[in-house]
Amino acid sequence: AQKVTQAQTEISVVEKEDVTLDCVYETRDTTYYLFWYKQPPSGELVFLIRRNSFDEQNEISGRYSWNFQKSTSSFNFTITASQVVDSAVYFCALSEVAGNAGNMLTFGGGTRLMVKP
């Protein structure tokens, strides 16, 4: 069965520090999708990125970057020069392809990031 682990339950940094949120996943499927979502205090889940299992190219979007390593089943998320507005709970999620016709997401437990001014 699929599983997503976010070992860091809470991280606190000072503004302008870089911070990396870890995500480790388990799946027996060879084709799958990985996601990161941000959940601000308002509650909605905001989509940040989707990565395919067959595409290990890392990605950078502004201050955000993602490091996908299939060999270690990890999909880590780094925020460079953090800002107070980055404070939120961040979720990593997995969607297997085989046996998952509905494309349901399996979420990790989330990492609460607090960025202090």
Added chain:
Amino acid sequence: DTGVSQNPRHKITKRGQNVTFRCDPISEHNRLYWYRQTLGQGPEFLTYFQNEAQLEKSRLLSDRFSAERPKGSFSTLEIQRTEQGDSAMYLCASRPSGWDRSSWIYGYTFGSGTRLTVV
């Protein structure tokens, strides 16, 4: 289209009462999902619809839970005889079906959720 809308935002109910939540998805999305998120945890899948058909239900969805999506538009989630363990955030999401790149580029679109407190 303003995204996925959920009502009410908050609901406080007494144990044993029935409650109903509503989700209005993005109009062109034929898939609609319900997830439950308890405090300090990640969302967990409950059920999903393709158009009006309910295609899968999680074992988390006990007999006291029922979901509908008449005419393949909005959806309702009803909980009968609520228990304190039902206290959670109930999230709705929608997306187009299919595996083309455009439908997956932005993943799901989630609503802001309905926070249920059973006292």
